[in-house]
Amino acid sequence: MAVQGTEQVIHRDPALFYWILLPITIVMILTGVLRHYATVLLASPSKPPATLLESRERQALIRGINLRNNAAAAISSSAFNTRKEYLIDGYKKGTFLRGGAESRGQAAPNPMSDPAAMEGMMGMMKGNMAMMIPQTLIMSWINAFFAGFVILKLPFPLTIRFKSMLQSGVMTRDLDVRWVSSLSWYFLCLFGLQSVFIFILGNENSASQVAQQMAQANPGATANPFGPGQEPDKMFQAEAENLEVLEHWSVLDGAEDRLLQIYGS
Amino acid sequence: MATTSTTNPSDPAAVLRIAQKAPSVLAKASSVSTIFPASIFSSADSTELWQDVEQLLYACLRSGDDESAFLCVERLSDRFGADNERVMALRGLYQEAVAKDDAALRTILEDYTKVLQENPIHVPIHKRRIALLKSLGRPQDAIAGLVEFVDSFPTDIEAWCELSDLYESQGHISQAIFSLEEAVLITPHAWNLHARLGELEYMAGTSSSDHSEIRKHLTQAVRRFSRSIELCDDYLRGFYGLKLASEKLLGAYSSAKANADSTIPPEKLQQLSRLATSKLEAIVKERTGPRSSAGNESEVIAVQQLLNSSKG
Missing domain, CATH: 1.25.40.10 (Tetratricopeptide repeat domain)
Incomplete structure (x- = not known):
């Protein structure tokens, strides 16, 4: 057991600092920067619809959702009912579908064979890969070369709970918690360098976002309510049901009474 | 350029003020670099800057500064590529303007x-x-x-x-x-759209010949204007429309005489009209006062004319 009140002294080779601590830190920063640019390259923004009919299919659903959410605050009952009937009719008959009403009931295309859906899933995978691969590589690199080194002493005392966090890879029971192992230094860098990246790459990594924002004059136009593998027809049916059960009230009814109340006359 | 959102975009003087900032904004835009090592040192490549350039383009076109407008288009296509959808439209806009x-x-x-x-x-x-x-x-x-x-x-x-x-x-x-x-x-919370709808309903009401139609549209107009004022305090257009619509609806009630199935009772309409009149008077007083900010003067003049005609 470590004796209370006495300080453990470990003589570290200064080379540890130059050849382990610094390299790990620099490599972490560089991979962070690299990963940022890799994600920028790999990121495929939600693809705009390829045809007019596809855009209509997507936005028809958003239109229904808008009607459901905003009808109370926007339009009178008669205007609401005509719209509701039109949309429900269209949803049920499938007129908004990309392939027209005839394409209803056809088996959903296998998401593996549909290139558009495939791409959506690939996009998610690519994002995860860009995180995972460098992490595994660097961790195995550190494990292979720098395992078991104690490289750093924190200038403040810590409780014993931090031992597993700060001394992974060094299996000594008696070592003071303030000593940090090389593998733990890697983890600290992994989670703690966010502010450094913000400094280097700009706030919220804006470089990538500007280009995307400019690319679309109308951000809503590219929004895709259908996730990969979701069948538009099913979602239309569900939305039709939602609309059918909607009880309409209008904020316009009695607006003049409220106004008189506000101005108290 | 932060002024674009606060000043009235249809005010020519404000547009001119913006257009005169062209050199500084363009200089900022041309110093932006996006390649990695230089991007740390040069001025930030922010969304706001490019929005400023776009606004500047509109302002320059409106104030007749075609050369600055051309430079804006050039900067934008340098940054985002000439085949960027939005840049293409802006270039088209410029070409239309100089046609x-x-x-x-x-x-x-x-x-x-x-x-x-x-x-x-x-x-x-x-x-x-x-x-x-x-x-x-x-x-x-x-x-x-x-x-x-x-x-x-x-x-x-x-x-x-x-x-x-x-x-x-x-x-x-x-x-x-x-x-x-x-x-x-x-x-649903755009008060200007609500007021605009009120105006359209009012027009529909005045152009219609059927009594029940007229009343339906005018009632709707009163409600739209009320809603727009509810959403935006002291909304001049809303009060203006409310005054017109409620008075028109009162007239429609009295001309129809019988079957008083009015959705908004006449007393309430009178209250509304009185409220609108007093509010409009207050707004005019405030805006024509010595410490008034340069607002939209044509609106105030129109209100004054309405108030005068209703008095006379």
């Missing part, structure tokens, strides 16, 4: 059509084409184009509002109301 005559405009229209044939979902060019049709004096074609457009993009507010205006210019008030209602459905 000499109708023949030149027609060639631009053909260019737009060509672009759309290659890429039918090019939203900004779609809109430019429709706007160009409108400015060529072919509102029917513009309406046809817009109807096609909103069929494919039914959640585009801009298109619905434009369609409403076009219908109104052609005298199809009920279609205009429908289109604007679609826009309000997307942004």
